[in-house]
Amino acid sequence: xxxxxxxxxxxxxxxxxxxxxxxxxYSLTIDASDAxxxxxxxxxxxSSEWDYTPGxxxxxxxxxxxxxxxxxxxxxxxxxxxxxxxxLFVGEYFKGTRMAEILSxxxxxxxxxxxxxxxxxxxxxxxxxxxxxxxxPQGSGILTxxxxxxxxxxxxxxxxxxxFIKMVPSDLKEGAYSLxxxxxxxxxxxxxxVAGSGVFSSYILAIGRALGETxxxxxxxxxxxxxxxxxxxxxxxxxxxxxxxxxxxDGLKLSALxxxxxxxxxxxxxxxxxxxxxxxxxxxx
Amino acid sequence: MQTHHLKRRQFINRLLFxxxxxFAALTSVPLLAILGExxxxxxxxxxxxxxxxxxxxxxxxxxxxxxxxTIPGGIxxxxxxxxxxxxxxxxxxxxxxxxxGVYLAENRKSKFANFVSYxxxxxxxxxxxxxxxxxxxxxVVPMKTYSAIAGSVALFIMMLPLIIRSTEETVKILPASxxxxxxxxxxxxxxxxxxxxxxxxxxxxxxxILLAVSRVIGETAPLMFTALGCSMLRxxxxxxxxxxxxxxxEFFNDPNLQQLIWGASLFLLIxxxxxxxxxxxxxKKWKS
Amino acid sequence: MxxxxxIIEFKNVCVSYxxxxxxxxxxxxxxxxxxxxxxxxxxxxGKSTLLRAANLMHMLYPNITVGGEILLNGKNIxxxxxxxxxxxxxxxxxxxxxxxxxxxxxxxxAGFSLNGIRLSKSQKEQIVETSLRNVSLWDEVKDVxxxxxxxxxxxxxxxxxxxxxxxxxxxxxxxxxPTSALDPIATKHIEELLVQLKDEVTILIVTHNMGxxxxxxxxxxxxxxxxxxxxxxxxxxxxxxRDERTKAYLTGKMG
Numbered sequence: 115x116x117x118x119x120x121x122x123x124x125x126x127x128x129x130x131x132x133x134x135x136x137x138x139x140y141s142l143t144i145d146a147s148d149a150x151x152x153x154x155x156x157x158x159x160x161s162s163e164w165d166y167t168p169g170x171x172x173x174x175x176x177x178x179x180x181x182x183x184x185x186x187x188x189x190x191x192x193x194x195x196x197x198x199x200x201x202l203f204v205g206e207y208f209k210g211t212r213m214a215e216i217l218s219x220x221x222x223x224x225x226x227x228x229x230x231x232x233x234x235x236x237x238x239x240x241x242x243x244x245x246x247x248x249x250x251p252q253g254s255g256i257l258t259x260x261x262x263x264x265x266x267x268x269x270x271x272x273x274x275x276x277x278f279i280k281m282v283p284s285d286l287k288e289g290a291y292s293l294x295x296x297x298x299x300x301x302x303x304x305x306x307x308v309a310g311s312g313v314f315s316s317y318i319l320a321i322g323r324a325l326g327e328t329x330x331x332x333x334x335x336x337x338x339x340x341x342x343x344x345x346x347x348x349x350x351x352x353x354x355x356x357x358x359x360x361x362x363x364d365g366l367k368l369s370a371l372x373x374x375x376x377x378x379x380x381x382x383x384x385x386x387x388x389x390x391x392x393x394x395x396x397x398x399x
Numbered sequence: 400m401q402t403h404h405l406k407r408r409q410f411i412n413r414l415l416f417x418x419x420x421x422f423a424a425l426t427s428v429p430l431l432a433i434l435g436e437x438x439x440x441x442x443x444x445x446x447x448x449x450x451x452x453x454x455x456x457x458x459x460x461x462x463x464x465x466x467x468x469t470i471p472g473g474i475x476x477x478x479x480x481x482x483x484x485x486x487x488x489x490x491x492x493x494x495x496x497x498x499x500g501v502y503l504a505e506n507r508k509s510k511f512a513n514f515v516s517y518x519x520x521x522x523x524x525x526x527x528x529x530x531x532x533x534x535x536x537x538x539v540v541p542m543k544t545y546s547a548i549a550g551s552v553a554l555f556i557m558m559l560p561l562i563i564r565s566t567e568e569t570v571k572i573l574p575a576s577x578x579x580x581x582x583x584x585x586x587x588x589x590x591x592x593x594x595x596x597x598x599x600x601x602x603x604x605x606x607x608i609l610l611a612v613s614r615v616i617g618e619t620a621p622l623m624f625t626a627l628g629c630s631m632l633r634x635x636x637x638x639x640x641x642x643x644x645x646x647x648x649e650f651f652n653d654p655n656l657q658q659l660i661w662g663a664s665l666f667l668l669i670x671x672x673x674x675x676x677x678x679x680x681x682x683k684k685w686k687s
Numbered sequence: 688m689x690x691x692x693x694i695i696e697f698k699n700v701c702v703s704y705x706x707x708x709x710x711x712x713x714x715x716x717x718x719x720x721x722x723x724x725x726x727x728x729x730x731x732x733g734k735s736t737l738l739r740a741a742n743l744m745h746m747l748y749p750n751i752t753v754g755g756e757i758l759l760n761g762k763n764i765x766x767x768x769x770x771x772x773x774x775x776x777x778x779x780x781x782x783x784x785x786x787x788x789x790x791x792x793x794x795x796x797a798g799f800s801l802n803g804i805r806l807s808k809s810q811k812e813q814i815v816e817t818s819l820r821n822v823s824l825w826d827e828v829k830d831v832x833x834x835x836x837x838x839x840x841x842x843x844x845x846x847x848x849x850x851x852x853x854x855x856x857x858x859x860x861x862x863x864x865p866t867s868a869l870d871p872i873a874t875k876h877i878e879e880l881l882v883q884l885k886d887e888v889t890i891l892i893v894t895h896n897m898g899x900x901x902x903x904x905x906x907x908x909x910x911x912x913x914x915x916x917x918x919x920x921x922x923x924x925x926x927x928x929r930d931e932r933t934k935a936y937l938t939g940k941m942g
Contacts, residue, residue: 120589124505127498128515131563134556135518138529141536199422207419219679220427226675227433228617230644231664234651235433265429272426285784289848292742292778293855294770295801296412303801307788319524326526328620333651353528357620360532375532379525386524390517405771408803 138379146373149173149366158373164339164355166367173370175377177341181256181349182378184342185331186324188260190317193267197320200272201313205279206305207297218273225269233333236262241334250346252336257346259334263324271320278312278396279305315392322385326378328353352378434668441665449473449662453632454646460655470656474663476632477646483634484547484626484642485612488554493608496559500566500604501592507571516567523560530556531621539625547640550626557618558611565607569600602685606678613674617667619644643667688906688919693717694889695741695859699755702736702745710736712913713755718859718906723881723890725900725921728910729941734893737910738861741891742778743769759858774802777852777888778861782868783844785836785851792832794847795819798855818850821887822880842873846880853888860884862892866899878903897937901925909933 150158153173161174200221208214240261241253249257282305290300306313336348337358350358352374360371448471455463455472463470499515506512530553538549573596581591597604622628627639628649643663650660695718702711711733718724726734736745745751746769756763764772785794795815799806806814815832819825824846828839836847845865852860862881866874881890881903894900900907900921907921909930917924917933928934935941 117588120592124498124502127495128502128512130495130499130559131515131518131522134559135522137537138525138533141533142529145536196422196426199419200426202419203423207416217423217426220430222679223672223675224426224430226613226671227430228619228644228667228671230617230619230647230651231433231437231668234647234660234664235429235436237651239432239436268426283784285780285782286786288744288747289780289784289786290797290801291744291747291769292773292780293798293801293851294772294774296408296770298412298415299408299801299803301415303797304786304788307786310788322524326524326528328526328528329648332620353526353620356528356532357623360535360624372532372536375529379529382524382526383521386520390520404803405768408770409768 142372142376142379146369146376148369149373152366152369158370159377162341171366173367175352175370175374177339178350178352178355178374179377181335181342182325182351182353184256184345184349185260185263185335185351186321188257188345189263189267189324190321192261192264193271193320194317196264197268197271197275200268201275201279202301204272205276205309206282206301209280218276221269221272224265225273229266229327229329230333232262232266233330236330236334252348254334254336255346255348256335256342259331259351262330262334263327266327266330267320267324270323271316274316274319274393275309275313278309278316281312282308311392312396315389315396318385318389318392322382322389325382325385326353328357332357437661437664437668441661441663444659444662445665446473449659450478450666451475454630454641454649454656454659456630457653457655460658464655470658472659474641474643474646474659474666476629476641477643477663478666479632479634480547480550480626480629480640480642480645481616483636483640484551484554484622485616487547487551487636488558488615489608489612491551492555492558492562492611496562496611497566497597497604499559500563501570501596503563503567504570505592519560519563522556523564527557527618528620531624534621535624542637544637545625545627545639547626547636547638550622550640550642551636553621553625554615554618557615557621561611561614562604562607565610566600566604569603569607570596573599602681606682606685609674609678609681613671613678616674617644617671619648623648643670688923690717690719692720693758694720694760695891696758696761697737697741697755698758700737700740700757701754702733702740703752703754704750710913711740714910714915716908716915716918718889718891720889721885721887722906723885723892723904725904725907726891726893726910727895727897727900727907727936729936730895732910733913734908734910735863738863738891738893739778741859742776742861743772744778770802774798774855775857776859776861777855777857779845779848779852779863779865781864783841783848785839785844785847787835787837789836790833791828791836791839791847794836795850795854797851802855814854818854819847821853821884822846822850823876824850840873842869842876845869845873845877849877849880853884857888859889859891862890864893864895867895874899897925909936911936 159175162176163172163174165172200217204214204217236258241258244250244258245253286304287300290304331351332354335350335354337350338348339350342349356371356375363371450473452473453476454474455470460470503512503516534549534553538552539545577595577599578591581595622642622645626642628645629639629641643666647660647663650656650663697714697716700711700714701709703709714737726738728734739745740753741757745753753765757765786797789797792815795818796811816825824843827843836844839847866877878899904921907924908915909917911932917928917930928937
C-alpha cells in the first residue's frame with residue numbers, strides 16, 4: 115500500500131472521534147434548544163415543576179439535578195470507608211503479594227458486573243433489608259440507590275488510588291521509619307501527603323462515573339419527579355429521568371429531556387476533565 | 400509517660416492494620432452476594448430451552464402461572480440480538496479504533512493528536528444514557544424506526560474509545576528499535592505498521608477488544624432508545640430487536656415474566672465475567 | 688585493639704534474604720562510644736545490610752531474617768520494639784530523603800511529629816535552630832524555613848536529613864554511604880561536620896570511599912562476601928593491613 119494513502123487512512127480514523135464528539139454537542143444543543151428557549155435557561159435549571167399535562171406543560175430540571183448531586187455525594191461518602199482500605203491493602207500493606215492480587219481481582223470483577231444486575235441485586239436483596247430496618251417504607255429512594263452506587267464505584271476509586279499509593283518512594287518511607295515512626299504514622303504523615311493529589315483525583319473520576327450511572331439508579335431511586343425532601347425520599351437523577359421517560363416522550367418533553375442530557379454531558383465532561391488534569395499533575399510530582 | 404505513649408501508638412498501628420484488612424475484605428462481600436444470588440436463583444431457571452427458545456408473551460406466561468406451571472420460553476431472541484449487534488459494532492469499531500490508536504501512538508507530539516486523545520477521554524467518560532439519546536437522534540429518527548442498526552451504532556460509539564486507548568497504549572510501549580529495524584530493511588511505513596507493529600502488539604490490542612466487548616455487552620440504557628426490544632427471534636437489521644440486558648429490564652418491569660429474570664442475569668453475568676477473565680489472562684501472558 | 692564499654696556490639700550477626708543464602712555471616716564487632724567507625728568493602732559485601740540491621744530496617748521486609756545479637760548499651764535490640772530502637776539509633780541514607788510535602792522547619796521536627804510528640808512553639812524553634820546549627824545549615828536556610836526541603840541542593844538536603852536524625856538526640860547515627868550522591872565540595876562539608884559531631888553521637892558509617900574512611904574514622908571494618916575480614920584502628924589498617932584481601936582492596940586490586 116502507498117504510504118501516503120496509509121497515512122491519510124490513519125488520519126481519517128482519528129477524525130472519527132472529533133466528529134462524534136462535535137456531533138454529540140451539536141445535536142444535543144439543537145434538540146435541547148426548544149425547551150431551553152421556551153422556558154429560559156436559568157428558569158429551566160431552577161424550576162422544580164415537572165408537569166406534562168397538555169396545555170400547561172412545565173419542565174424544570176432542579177429535582178433531577180438535586181437527585182443527582184445527592185446520590186453522587188452519598189455514594190462517595192459510603193464508598194470511601196471501603197475504597198480507602200482496599201487501596202492501602204493493595205498499595206501499601208500487601209504491595210506486590212498474592213493477597214493484593216486476589217483483592218485486585220475481586221475489585222476488577224466488581225467493576226465488570228453490568229449495572230442492570232447491580233440494580234436487580236439492590237432491588238431484590240438490599241431493598242427488603244432497608245424496609246425491614248424501617249429506614250424507609252417503600253425501600254427504594256436516594257439512600258438505596260446511593261448504597262449500591264457506592265459499591266459500583268469502589269473499584270474505580272480503589273484501583274487508581276492504589277496505583278498512586280504504590281508509587282510513594284520507599285526511600286521516603288524508610289526515612290520516616292528510621293526516625294521511629296510506626297506504619298500507621300508513616301501512612302498518615304508520609305504516604306497520604308505524598309500520594310494525596312493522586313488519590314484525590316481518583317475520587318474525582320469516581321464521581322464522574324457515579325454521575326452518569328443509569329440503570330442501577332433507575333431501578334432503585336423510586337422515580338418520582340418532585341424535589342426530594344430527605345435522604346430516604348424517592349426521586350430521580352438526570353440519568354434516571356431520561357431512562358424512564360425518554361421512550362414515550364415527544365415534542366417539548368423530548369426536548370426537555372435532551373436538555374437534561376446536555377446538562378449531564380457537560381457536568382460529567384467537566385468533572386472528568388478536572389480529574390484527568392489532576393492525575394497528570396500528580397503523575398509528574 | 401513514655402511506655403504509656405508507646406503502647407498507645409502501637410495500639411493505633413495495629414488497629415489501623417486490622418481495620419484496613421477488615422474493610423478491604425468486606426469489599427468482597429457484595430461480589431459474593433451478587434454472584435451467589437444470581438447463581439442460586441438463576442441456576443434453577445437455566446435449561447436447554449432457556450437458551451434456544453424465545454421470550455413468551457405476557458399472556459402465555461400468565462396462562463402458565465395460572466396453571467401452576469413454569470413459564471415456557473427463554474431468551475434466545477435476546478442472545479441473537481446481542482450477538483448480532485455486538486458483531487456489527489465490533490466489525491466497525493475494531494478497524495477504526497485500532498487505526499486511530501496507531502495514529503495517536505505515532506503522532507504523540509502533534510497538537511491534533513493530543514486533542515483527539517483528550518476527546519477520546521471525554522467520549523469514554525460520557526454516560527451511556529447520552530450515547531442512547533444521540534444514537535436515537537442520529538439513527539432512529541431518520542430511519543423512523545428502532546432497529547438493530549441503531550443499537551449497534553450505540554455500542555460502536557461506546558466501544559471505540561476503549562479500543563483506541565488500549566491500542567494506543569500497547570503500540571506506545573513497543574520498542575522504537577522494532578520500527579527502526581523494519582524501516583532499515585526497506586519496509587514501507589504501512590508495511591512496518593501493519594506487518595510488524597500490529598502483530599507484535601496483537602495481545603494487548605486483543606485484550607482491549609475483549610474488555611470493550613465485555614463492557615458494552617451488559618449496557619441497557621443506550622439500547623432502550625435504539626434497539627427497543629422484541630419478543631421474536633429475528634435477524635433483520637432494520638427492525639427492533641431484543642438483547643439480553645433489554646430482556647432483563649423487560650422481565651423486571653413485567654410481573655408475569657419475573658421467573659425468567661435470574662436465568663437471564665446468570666447468562667449475562669457468566670458471559671461478561673468469562674470475557675473479563677479471558678482478557679486478563681491474555682494480558683498477563685502477553686506481558687510476560 | 689580493645690574497646691571498653693562499647694555502645695554497640697555485634698555478636699554472631701547473620702542476615703539472610705532467602706533460605707541458604709547469607710548476606711552477612713557471623714559478624715562479631717564492638718563499636719566504641721563517641722567515635723567514628725567506618726565499614727568498607729566492595730559492593731555486595733553486606734556492609735549496608737549489616738548497618739541497616741542495627742536500625743532494624745530489615746523488619747520492614749518480611750523475607751529478611753537476622754540471627755545473632757546486636758547489643759545497644761548491653762541490651763539486644765533484636766528483642767526490642769523497632770520504634771523504640773530507631774529513636775535511639777538514627778539513620779541517614781545514601782540518597783537524601785527530605786519529606787517532599789513538609790517545609791524545612793517541619794522536616795527537622797519530623798521525628799517528633801511522626802512519633803506523635805507534642806512540643807511547644809518555643810521548644811520547636813529551639814530544636815530547629817540547634818539542630819540546623821549542628822549541621823551548619825542554619826545560616827543558609829534560616830530565612831526560608833517555610834520552603835519545601837526539596838528545593839535545597841543535594842548537600843544541603845543531606846545535611847537537613849542529618850539534622851532531622853540528630854533532633855531526636857540519638858545515641859548512635861548510622862550512615863549508609865551518605866556522600867555517594869554528592870559532589871566533592873558537599874562531601875567535604877559533610878565530612879567536616881561528622882568529625883565535629885562525634886562528641887555528641889557515635890557514628891557508624893558505610894562507605895566505599897577509602898579516602899573518606901581514612902580521613903574521618905578512628906576505626907575501620909573491612910567486609911568481603913558477607914564476612915568481617917578485618918577490624919582495626921584506621922591508622923593501622925590503612926598502613927599495615929593484616930589480611931591479604933584487605934590489602935588487595937586498599938591497593939585498588941579489588942573493587
